[in-house]
Amino acid sequence: xxxxxxxxxxxxxxxxxxxxxxxxEIGHFNLxxxxxxxxxxxxxxxxxxxxxxxxxxxxxxxxxQYADKVVNIEKQALFFSxxxxxYRCLHLENIREGVYCxxxxxxxxxxxxxxxxxxxxxxxxxxxxxSDEQVLSVKRIYERMYEEINSDYIHKYDMLRNLVFELLHFxxxxxxxxxxxxxPMNASQRISTIFMELLERQFPIEENHPxxxxxxxxxxxxxxxxxxxxLNRAIKETAGKTTSxxxxxxxxxESKIMLKHSQWNVSEIAWSLGxxxxxxxxxxxxxxxxxxxxxxxxx
Numbered sequence: 001x002x003x004x005x006x007x008x009x010x011x012x013x014x015x016x017x018x019x020x021x022x023x024x025e026i027g028h029f030n031l032x033x034x035x036x037x038x039x040x041x042x043x044x045x046x047x048x049x050x051x052x053x054x055x056x057x058x059x060x061x062x063x064x065q066y067a068d069k070v071v072n073i074e075k076q077a078l079f080f081s082x083x084x085x086x087y088r089c090l091h092l093e094n095i096r097e098g099v100y101c102x103x104x105x106x107x108x109x110x111x112x113x114x115x116x117x118x119x120x121x122x123x124x125x126x127x128x129x130x131s132d133e134q135v136l137s138v139k140r141i142y143e144r145m146y147e148e149i150n151s152d153y154i155h156k157y158d159m160l161r162n163l164v165f166e167l168l169h170f171x172x173x174x175x176x177x178x179x180x181x182x183x184p185m186n187a188s189q190r191i192s193t194i195f196m197e198l199l200e201r202q203f204p205i206e207e208n209h210p211x212x213x214x215x216x217x218x219x220x221x222x223x224x225x226x227x228x229x230x231l232n233r234a235i236k237e238t239a240g241k242t243t244s245x246x247x248x249x250x251x252x253x254e255s256k257i258m259l260k261h262s263q264w265n266v267s268e269i270a271w272s273l274g275x276x277x278x279x280x281x282x283x284x285x286x287x288x289x290x291x292x293x294x295x296x297x298x299x
Contacts, residue, residue, distance in 0.1 A: 004048065004049040004050055004051045004083065005048055005049070005050045005051065006051050006052075007028060007051065007052050007102075007104065010050065010052070010102070014032070026106075026107065026157055027103065027104050027105070027106030027107030027108065027109060028052075028102075028103060028104050028106070028107060029101065029102070029103040029107050029149070029157065029160055029164075030101065030102055030103075030149075031099070031100070031101050031142070031145055031146060031149055032099070032100055032101075032102070033098070033099050034058070034092075034095050034097065034098025034099065034100070036095075037092055037093035037095075041093060042091070042092075042093050043092040043093055044088065044089065044090050044091075044092065045087075045088050045089040045090075045092060046088055047065065047086055047087070047088035047261050048086050048088070048204070049083060049084070049085065049086040049087075049204060050081065050083060051083050051104070052083065052102050052103065052104045053080075053081065053082050053083070053102065053103050053104065053105075053114065053120070054079075054080075054081045054100055054101070054102050055078070055079070055080055055081075055100060055101050055164070055167050056078070056079045056081075056098060056099070056100035057076075057077075057078055057079075057098060057099050057100065057135070057138050057139065057142065058073065058076065058077055058078075058079065058089075058095055058097075058098045059075070059076040059095065059096045059097045059098065059135065060073070060075075060076075060091075060094045060095035060096045060097070060098070061073065061074055061075075061091065061094045062089055062090060062091045062092065062094055062095060063089070063090040063091055064077075064079060064087065064088075064089055064090075064127055065087060065088050065089075065090065066081070066085050066086065066087035066088075066126055066127075071127045073127070073129065074129075075129070076129070076130050076132075076135050077127050077128055077129045077130055078127075078128045078130060078138055078167070078170075078171055079126060079127050079128075080119040080120060080126045080127075080168075080171065081126065082115070082120040083105075084197070084200040084201065085126070085200070086203075086204045086257070087126075099139075099142050101142070101145060101164065103164065107157075107161070108161065111161055115193075115197070116193075117168050117172065118172055118175070119168055119171050119172060121196070125171075125175060128171045128174050134170075134174075137170065138167070138170065141163055141166050141167055141170070144159075144163055145160060145163050148160050148163070187234070188233070188234035188237045188238050189234075189238050191224060191226065191230075191231060191234040191235075192234055192235055192237075192238040192239060194224060195220055195224065195231065195234075195235060195243070195246075196246075198214060198220060198223055198224075199214070199220070199246070199247065199250050200250075202214060203250070203254050204254065204257065204258075205254060205258060205262075205269075205272045205273070210272055211271065211272045211273075211274065212251075212272070212273060212274050215247070215274040216244075216247070217231060217232060217243040217244055217247070220243065220247075228243075231243055248284075248288070251273050251274070251284075252284075252285070252288050252289070254273060255269060255273055255281070255285060255293065256289075256296070258272075258273075259293055259296055259297040260297065266278060266281070266282070266293045266294060266297075269281070269293070270282075281293065
Protein backbone atom coordinates (compact mmCIF):
# COMPACT_ATOMS: atom_id res chain seq x y z
CA UNK A 1 0.00 0.00 0.00
CA UNK A 2 1.23 3.47 -0.83
CA UNK A 3 1.57 6.52 1.38
CA UNK A 4 -1.19 9.17 1.06
CA UNK A 5 -1.34 11.04 -2.23
CA UNK A 6 -0.47 14.71 -1.78
CA UNK A 7 -2.07 17.63 -3.57
CA UNK A 8 1.15 18.06 -5.56
CA UNK A 9 1.02 14.43 -6.68
CA UNK A 10 -2.66 14.79 -7.55
CA UNK A 11 -1.93 17.74 -9.85
CA UNK A 12 1.00 16.00 -11.50
CA UNK A 13 -1.25 13.00 -12.19
CA UNK A 14 -4.28 15.04 -13.16
CA UNK A 15 -2.98 18.10 -14.94
CA UNK A 16 0.85 17.95 -15.04
CA UNK A 17 0.91 21.41 -13.45
CA UNK A 18 0.77 22.73 -9.90
CA UNK A 19 -1.28 25.87 -9.11
CA UNK A 20 0.58 28.81 -7.61
CA UNK A 21 -1.95 29.05 -4.78
CA UNK A 22 -1.53 25.42 -3.69
CA UNK A 23 0.07 26.36 -0.37
CA UNK A 24 -1.12 29.85 0.42
CA GLU A 25 -2.62 31.42 3.53
CA ILE A 26 -6.24 30.65 2.59
CA GLY A 27 -5.69 26.95 1.96
CA HIS A 28 -6.52 25.28 -1.32
CA PHE A 29 -9.77 24.68 -3.20
CA ASN A 30 -10.44 23.60 -6.77
CA LEU A 31 -13.09 22.06 -9.05
CA UNK A 32 -12.83 19.41 -11.75
CA UNK A 33 -15.05 17.71 -14.28
CA UNK A 34 -14.68 13.95 -14.74
CA UNK A 35 -12.62 13.12 -17.82
CA UNK A 36 -14.24 10.44 -20.02
CA UNK A 37 -12.32 7.21 -20.58
CA UNK A 38 -11.54 6.29 -24.18
CA UNK A 39 -14.01 3.74 -25.61
CA UNK A 40 -12.88 0.15 -25.08
CA UNK A 41 -10.51 1.06 -22.24
CA UNK A 42 -10.90 0.63 -18.49
CA UNK A 43 -9.65 2.81 -15.65
CA UNK A 44 -9.47 2.39 -11.89
CA UNK A 45 -8.58 4.98 -9.28
CA UNK A 46 -5.90 3.28 -7.13
CA UNK A 47 -6.65 2.24 -3.56
CA UNK A 48 -4.92 4.70 -1.21
CA UNK A 49 -5.44 7.60 1.11
CA UNK A 50 -5.26 11.22 -0.07
CA UNK A 51 -4.08 14.07 2.15
CA UNK A 52 -6.98 16.27 1.04
CA UNK A 53 -10.78 16.20 1.10
CA UNK A 54 -12.91 15.42 -1.93
CA UNK A 55 -16.65 15.70 -2.62
CA UNK A 56 -17.73 14.03 -5.86
CA UNK A 57 -21.02 13.85 -7.72
CA UNK A 58 -20.96 10.85 -10.03
CA UNK A 59 -23.49 9.51 -12.52
CA UNK A 60 -22.87 5.99 -13.76
CA UNK A 61 -22.50 2.35 -12.79
CA UNK A 62 -19.32 2.22 -10.68
CA UNK A 63 -18.03 0.57 -7.52
CA UNK A 64 -16.66 2.52 -4.55
CA GLN A 65 -14.35 0.79 -2.07
CA TYR A 66 -13.42 2.62 1.12
CA ALA A 67 -11.86 1.03 4.18
CA ASP A 68 -13.40 -2.47 4.15
CA LYS A 69 -16.73 -1.37 2.64
CA VAL A 70 -17.89 -1.81 -0.94
CA VAL A 71 -20.74 0.26 -2.40
CA ASN A 72 -22.12 -0.39 -5.86
CA ILE A 73 -23.48 2.81 -7.39
CA GLU A 74 -26.01 1.84 -10.04
CA LYS A 75 -27.14 5.28 -11.13
CA GLN A 76 -25.86 8.36 -9.29
CA ALA A 77 -24.39 9.31 -5.92
CA LEU A 78 -22.58 11.93 -3.86
CA PHE A 79 -19.32 10.69 -2.33
CA PHE A 80 -17.23 12.23 0.48
CA SER A 81 -13.60 11.27 1.09
CA UNK A 82 -11.20 12.47 3.79
CA UNK A 83 -7.49 12.06 4.61
CA UNK A 84 -8.11 9.34 7.20
CA UNK A 85 -9.79 6.74 4.99
CA UNK A 86 -8.25 5.05 1.94
CA TYR A 87 -10.56 4.49 -1.03
CA ARG A 88 -10.68 3.69 -4.71
CA CYS A 89 -13.16 3.80 -7.60
CA LEU A 90 -13.62 0.93 -10.04
CA HIS A 91 -15.09 1.02 -13.57
CA LEU A 92 -14.47 4.71 -14.16
CA GLU A 93 -15.19 4.06 -17.82
CA ASN A 94 -18.87 3.69 -16.84
CA ILE A 95 -19.16 7.25 -15.54
CA ARG A 96 -21.51 9.23 -17.76
CA GLU A 97 -20.93 12.50 -15.97
CA GLY A 98 -19.04 13.61 -12.90
CA VAL A 99 -17.83 16.68 -11.04
CA TYR A 100 -15.88 17.08 -7.83
CA CYS A 101 -14.23 19.63 -5.59
CA UNK A 102 -11.04 19.16 -3.58
CA UNK A 103 -9.78 21.16 -0.60
CA UNK A 104 -7.47 20.80 2.38
CA UNK A 105 -7.97 21.32 6.10
CA UNK A 106 -6.25 24.71 5.88
CA UNK A 107 -9.03 25.97 3.61
CA UNK A 108 -11.36 25.90 6.64
CA UNK A 109 -8.86 27.24 9.17
CA UNK A 110 -10.76 29.58 11.53
CA UNK A 111 -13.99 28.75 9.69
CA UNK A 112 -14.95 25.65 11.69
CA UNK A 113 -13.69 22.11 12.07
CA UNK A 114 -14.71 20.23 8.92
CA UNK A 115 -13.90 16.93 10.67
CA UNK A 116 -16.84 17.27 13.06
CA UNK A 117 -19.35 16.47 10.31
CA UNK A 118 -20.50 12.87 10.06
CA UNK A 119 -19.69 12.58 6.33
CA UNK A 120 -16.02 12.94 7.27
CA UNK A 121 -16.09 10.74 10.38
CA UNK A 122 -14.18 7.44 10.11
CA UNK A 123 -17.39 5.61 11.06
CA UNK A 124 -19.81 7.88 9.18
CA UNK A 125 -21.69 7.47 5.91
CA UNK A 126 -19.63 8.50 2.89
CA UNK A 127 -21.73 7.49 -0.14
CA UNK A 128 -25.24 8.85 -0.72
CA UNK A 129 -27.31 7.56 -3.62
CA UNK A 130 -29.44 10.30 -5.13
CA SER A 131 -32.74 10.60 -6.94
CA ASP A 132 -32.97 12.49 -10.24
CA GLU A 133 -34.40 15.50 -8.41
CA GLN A 134 -31.62 15.43 -5.81
CA VAL A 135 -28.97 15.27 -8.54
CA LEU A 136 -30.33 18.48 -10.05
CA SER A 137 -30.08 20.20 -6.65
CA VAL A 138 -26.48 19.10 -6.19
CA LYS A 139 -25.57 20.13 -9.74
CA ARG A 140 -26.86 23.63 -9.02
CA ILE A 141 -24.48 23.87 -6.05
CA TYR A 142 -21.53 22.87 -8.22
CA GLU A 143 -22.61 25.36 -10.90
CA ARG A 144 -22.55 28.10 -8.28
CA MET A 145 -19.08 26.92 -7.25
CA TYR A 146 -17.87 27.34 -10.83
CA GLU A 147 -19.38 30.82 -11.00
CA GLU A 148 -17.65 31.88 -7.79
CA ILE A 149 -14.21 30.38 -8.45
CA ASN A 150 -14.12 32.09 -11.86
CA SER A 151 -15.30 35.43 -10.50
CA ASP A 152 -13.24 38.43 -9.36
CA TYR A 153 -15.24 38.83 -6.16
CA ILE A 154 -12.82 39.57 -3.32
CA HIS A 155 -14.67 37.26 -0.90
CA LYS A 156 -15.27 34.41 -3.32
CA TYR A 157 -13.49 31.87 -1.11
CA ASP A 158 -15.95 32.62 1.69
CA MET A 159 -18.73 31.88 -0.79
CA LEU A 160 -17.03 28.63 -1.79
CA ARG A 161 -16.77 27.54 1.84
CA ASN A 162 -20.47 28.20 2.24
CA LEU A 163 -21.20 26.07 -0.83
CA VAL A 164 -19.11 23.21 0.58
CA PHE A 165 -21.19 23.42 3.74
CA GLU A 166 -24.32 23.29 1.57
CA LEU A 167 -23.12 19.98 0.12
CA LEU A 168 -22.36 18.61 3.60
CA HIS A 169 -25.76 19.50 4.98
CA PHE A 170 -27.57 18.35 1.84
CA UNK A 171 -26.06 14.87 2.30
CA UNK A 172 -26.55 14.70 6.06
CA UNK A 173 -30.22 15.59 5.71
CA UNK A 174 -30.61 12.36 3.71
CA UNK A 175 -29.75 10.35 6.83
CA UNK A 176 -32.27 9.45 9.54
CA UNK A 177 -32.37 12.12 12.23
CA UNK A 178 -31.74 9.45 14.87
CA UNK A 179 -28.13 9.21 13.66
CA UNK A 180 -27.33 12.69 14.91
CA UNK A 181 -26.55 13.78 18.43
CA UNK A 182 -28.34 17.09 18.83
CA UNK A 183 -26.50 17.93 22.07
CA PRO A 184 -23.35 20.07 22.06
CA MET A 185 -20.12 18.09 22.15
CA ASN A 186 -19.20 17.30 25.77
CA ALA A 187 -15.89 16.20 27.29
CA SER A 188 -16.55 12.52 26.65
CA GLN A 189 -17.38 13.20 23.00
CA ARG A 190 -14.20 15.24 22.56
CA ILE A 191 -12.08 12.44 24.04
CA SER A 192 -13.87 9.89 21.88
CA THR A 193 -13.36 11.98 18.72
CA ILE A 194 -9.63 12.44 19.37
CA PHE A 195 -9.31 8.74 20.21
CA MET A 196 -10.89 7.81 16.85
CA GLU A 197 -8.56 10.19 15.01
CA LEU A 198 -5.50 8.69 16.72
CA LEU A 199 -6.76 5.22 15.86
CA GLU A 200 -7.37 6.07 12.20
CA ARG A 201 -4.05 7.85 11.72
CA GLN A 202 -2.28 4.52 12.13
CA PHE A 203 -3.73 3.29 8.84
CA PRO A 204 -3.31 2.24 6.17
CA ILE A 205 -0.27 0.09 6.84
CA GLU A 206 2.37 0.61 4.14
CA GLU A 207 6.11 0.55 3.56
CA ASN A 208 6.80 3.91 5.20
CA HIS A 209 4.43 3.15 8.08
CA PRO A 210 4.90 -0.59 8.63
CA UNK A 211 3.42 -1.17 12.07
CA UNK A 212 0.77 0.22 14.40
CA UNK A 213 2.23 1.97 17.44
CA UNK A 214 -0.92 2.32 19.58
CA UNK A 215 -2.43 -1.08 20.31
CA UNK A 216 -4.00 -1.03 23.79
CA UNK A 217 -6.36 1.29 25.71
CA UNK A 218 -3.45 2.33 27.95
CA UNK A 219 -1.40 3.31 24.86
CA UNK A 220 -4.17 5.69 23.76
CA UNK A 221 -4.77 7.00 27.27
CA UNK A 222 -1.11 7.94 27.54
CA UNK A 223 -1.29 9.83 24.24
CA UNK A 224 -4.44 11.62 25.38
CA UNK A 225 -2.94 12.38 28.78
CA UNK A 226 -5.91 10.87 30.63
CA UNK A 227 -6.30 7.89 32.94
CA UNK A 228 -7.22 4.71 31.09
CA UNK A 229 -10.39 4.36 33.20
CA UNK A 230 -11.46 7.85 32.16
CA LEU A 231 -10.88 6.97 28.50
CA ASN A 232 -12.85 3.73 28.87
CA ARG A 233 -15.80 5.54 30.45
CA ALA A 234 -15.82 8.21 27.71
CA ILE A 235 -15.73 5.62 24.93
CA LYS A 236 -18.46 3.53 26.54
CA GLU A 237 -20.64 6.60 27.02
CA THR A 238 -20.33 7.87 23.46
CA ALA A 239 -19.86 4.69 21.41
CA GLY A 240 -21.65 2.10 23.52
CA LYS A 241 -18.60 -0.16 23.21
CA THR A 242 -15.38 -0.68 25.12
CA THR A 243 -12.11 0.87 24.01
CA SER A 244 -10.71 -2.61 23.37
CA UNK A 245 -13.70 -3.45 21.16
CA UNK A 246 -13.16 -0.40 18.96
CA UNK A 247 -9.44 -1.08 18.66
CA UNK A 248 -10.13 -4.73 17.84
CA UNK A 249 -12.76 -3.84 15.23
CA UNK A 250 -10.40 -1.39 13.50
CA UNK A 251 -7.54 -3.89 13.58
CA UNK A 252 -9.90 -6.44 12.04
CA UNK A 253 -11.02 -3.97 9.38
CA GLU A 254 -7.42 -3.22 8.42
CA SER A 255 -6.53 -6.91 8.35
CA LYS A 256 -9.35 -7.51 5.86
CA ILE A 257 -8.11 -4.65 3.70
CA MET A 258 -4.54 -5.93 3.73
CA LEU A 259 -5.57 -9.51 2.99
CA LYS A 260 -7.55 -8.37 -0.05
CA HIS A 261 -5.44 -5.48 -1.34
CA SER A 262 -1.80 -6.04 -0.31
CA GLN A 263 0.86 -8.55 -1.32
CA TRP A 264 2.06 -9.04 2.26
CA ASN A 265 1.85 -12.57 3.63
CA VAL A 266 -0.16 -13.44 6.73
CA SER A 267 2.89 -13.34 9.02
CA GLU A 268 3.83 -9.86 7.80
CA ILE A 269 0.26 -8.63 8.25
CA ALA A 270 0.11 -10.10 11.77
CA TRP A 271 3.36 -8.37 12.77
CA SER A 272 2.31 -5.04 11.25
CA LEU A 273 -0.94 -5.09 13.24
CA GLY A 274 0.84 -5.66 16.54
CA UNK A 275 0.50 -9.43 17.00
CA UNK A 276 3.65 -10.97 18.48
CA UNK A 277 2.82 -14.39 17.02
CA UNK A 278 1.01 -15.24 13.79
CA UNK A 279 -1.03 -17.83 15.70
CA UNK A 280 -2.42 -15.03 17.89
CA UNK A 281 -3.52 -13.19 14.75
CA UNK A 282 -5.03 -16.35 13.25
CA UNK A 283 -7.01 -17.02 16.43
CA UNK A 284 -8.15 -13.38 16.63
CA UNK A 285 -9.26 -13.33 12.99
CA UNK A 286 -11.04 -16.68 13.12
CA UNK A 287 -12.88 -15.70 16.31
CA UNK A 288 -14.10 -12.45 14.72
CA UNK A 289 -14.80 -13.64 11.16
CA UNK A 290 -15.39 -17.36 11.50
CA UNK A 291 -12.69 -18.35 9.04
CA UNK A 292 -8.90 -18.20 8.78
CA UNK A 293 -7.03 -15.26 7.20
CA UNK A 294 -5.84 -17.51 4.38
CA UNK A 295 -9.32 -18.67 3.47
CA UNK A 296 -10.64 -15.12 3.69
CA UNK A 297 -7.91 -13.94 1.28
CA UNK A 298 -8.66 -16.67 -1.24
CA UNK A 299 -12.43 -16.56 -0.84
